[in-house]
Amino acid sequence: MAEKRNIFLVGPMGAGKSTIGRQIARQLHLEFYDSDSEIERRTGAEISWVFELEGEEGFRAREEKVIEELTENMGIVLATGGGSVMSKESRNRLSARGVVVYLKTPIEKQLARTQRDKRRPLIAEAEDPRKVLEELAQERDPLYEEIADITVQTDEQSAKFVVNDIIEQLESINGLG
Template structure:
């Protein structure tokens, strides 16, 4: 049997990386990982706490370590944190160790999907969350596109439909 390939999902918060990742892993009979959940498991604390205590820099260092460890596995689907692509090391590892799928979504959808979620440190204390989402998109969208092997639009589509589109585009 051919070596199992890794599929890495990148994109902004609220794009559906975790939900679509679980669906994709299930359909392809692969193991699913979420880098944020893995950080929480390793620290014994939620992401917001890590951000509060260690700041974004501390969180990003932990994220880099987790992504390095997880991308060394074979035959996984990995949902990465929205800001993970800020690190050149992460971008290089993701590109070199698997197929990168950029889950693209509009600011309107992101806002709708994240507005009641209190577990998003970059939005939690923002005066204008929509403005924060727009700023993050400006900083990150080119980086998502730069490393993506495939780009899939997630607005107004179920996780099952998006997973099917990814499978079709990757010819799996």
């Protein structure tokens, strides 16, 4: 790869951003980061605990700072948290500093992929996780679409297929790969 560009994955929880991101990074010989994992590393605590202690607002402030710092690097793949697009500053940084890939995933798939995951504070305690995911989608989907350079459906595809699809699209728009 002649030029090391950043690749930023956005999308809802359960879209496969971390799984897909790791594989893209491996194939393109880039460094992989996950903003949620980075927050956990820096705080020494799980995301759910940060949410409990600081609320969503405190978590989002940490997330915005992590995204600001990580997007200053070159040659990385970054899997962002589902709500990272709620910050205009983060959206601007992601758009300006790399190629944004939106992993679009239907609610059914999100539910299937997240139903046993107690580390997702927005749905872990929800009486109706489907309703929460639908509300989040209504609020966030337009923001994902606003900054996406590439949009990929992840619902019925294998991770390998999605990774190859993304890499092909990256090559066609930027000469990556």
